[in-house]
Amino acid sequence: MLEPDAKGSIHLADNLDVLACLPSASVDLIYIDPPFNTGRVQRRTQLRTVRSDTGDRIGFQGRRYASLVIGRRSFGDEFDDYLAFLEPRLVEAHRVLAAHGSLYFHVDYREVHYCKILLDGIFGREKFLNEIIWAYDYGGRPRRRWPAKHDNILFYVKDIEGYVFNQEAIERIPYMAPGLVGPEKAARGKLPTDTWWHTIVPTNSAEKTGYPTQKPLGILRRIIQASSLPGALVLDFFAGSGTTGAAALELGRRFLLVDNNPEALAVMAQRFDGVEGITWAGFDPTPYQKDRTTAAPVLGSGTNGGMQTARANVHLPQRLPG
Numbered sequence: 001m002l003e004p005d006a007k008g009s010i011h012l013a014d015n016l017d018v019l020a021c022l023p024s025a026s027v028d029l030i031y032i033d034p035p036f037n038t039g040r041v042q043r044r045t046q047l048r049t050v051r052s053d054t055g056d057r058i059g060f061q062g063r064r065y066a067s068l069v070i071g072r073r074s075f076g077d078e079f080d081d082y083l084a085f086l087e088p089r090l091v092e093a094h095r096v097l098a099a100h101g102s103l104y105f106h107v108d109y110r111e112v113h114y115c116k117i118l119l120d121g122i123f124g125r126e127k128f129l130n131e132i133i134w135a136y137d138y139g140g141r142p143r144r145r146w147p148a149k150h151d152n153i154l155f156y157v158k159d160i161e162g163y164v165f166n167q168e169a170i171e172r173i174p175y176m177a178p179g180l181v182g183p184e185k186a187a188r189g190k191l192p193t194d195t196w197w198h199t200i201v202p203t204n205s206a207e208k209t210g211y212p213t214q215k216p217l218g219i220l221r222r223i224i225q226a227s228s229l230p231g232a233l234v235l236d237f238f239a240g241s242g243t244t245g246a247a248a249l250e251l252g253r254r255f256l257l258v259d260n261n262p263e264a265l266a267v268m269a270q271r272f273d274g275v276e277g278i279t280w281a282g283f284d285p286t287p288y289q290k291d292r293t294t295a296a297p298v299l300g301s302g303t304n305g306g307m308q309t310a311r312a313n314v315h316l317p318q319r320l321p322g
């Protein structure tokens with residue numbers, strides 16, 4: 001799994017294979033942000049069989065039948081397929097979580113209801129603590145409905161009696177109307193609620209890796225600070241650009257990241273360039289890293305260190321689902 005003195009490990013693999021190898025109750029915190037489209041879209045044709053003297057199918061007692069197409073389902077099947085893809089992975093996620101562990105499941109408004117029902121079935125409805133709304137304000141505005149400018153993060157715990165939640169470690173935020181609370185309270189700020197205002201990763205920021213579905217470090221920092229202790233093991237098995245690992249490293253947690261896309265691993269190779277104590281499985285990061293031995297800052301956690309520049313043979317995808 002992870003060597004005792006390792007800071008993190010990064011795997012190029014199907015996450016189900018990696019999950020199956022992890023010991024039960026070995027992970028302290030899981031954050032995942034699965035893609036919506038698994039690329040396994042099924043288009044199922046619905047048929048009805050009717051008696052017909054000219055039919056091409058022969059049934060009981062030599063009677064002939066024809067098949068009539070009565071419909072084609074694609075959206076529903078695509079969705080069933082998505083849940084069928086997620087379910088075994090979420091069952092494993094529940095198994096590998098320690099008793100004090102938590103799962104944060106990042107999704108959007110189109111799927112959140114279905115995913116909540118799936119997760120309620122796996123964790124138990126009473127283990128659901130919050131639906132966090134991450135609100136941002138970016139991108140196009142359709143004219144014929146309210147522009148959708150939020151994501152949903154479902155927060156579950158394994159054991160309602162003994163989970164980690166460090167309220168005092170959570171960074172406080174400014175009051176919306178500081179004039180109403182007095183100078184002392186205003187200076188201290190307030191704890192965030194279940195609605196988090198946070199920009200998306202700005203296009204020309206040091207944090208930007210070029211991975212299309214990259215989530216902001218600020219969101220991951222808040223999750224990791226609240227729901228794990230220093231030294232904890234944080235797992236993200238839909239790792240993408242490695243945001244969870246970058247936040248974990250910054251906060252003194254260990255991480256285990258999995259992605260099955262080599263482009264994601266190439267981005268992570270750059271992001272963690274110069275950080276010692278990371279092991280790689282199924283992927284050689286060195287062609288994407290500078291040849292040096294001194295530790296460099298992780299992209300987005302201070303100075304850039306030039307990591308935004310794509311190097312040797314890194315071909316970043318233009319768009320990823322999710």
Ligand SMILES: C[S@@+](CC[C@H](N)C(=O)[O-])C[C@H]1O[C@@H](n2cnc3c(N)ncnc32)[C@H](O)[C@@H]1O
Nearest residue numbers: 015033213214215238240241243259260261322
């Ligand atoms: C929405 S992105 C995650 C982005 C990430 N949160 C970040 O901040 O960069 C989802 C990732 O899941 C990966 N993925 C999809 N199916 C997978 C599978 N079966 N095993 C491992 N990774 C998978 C995709 O390659 C993609 O990088």
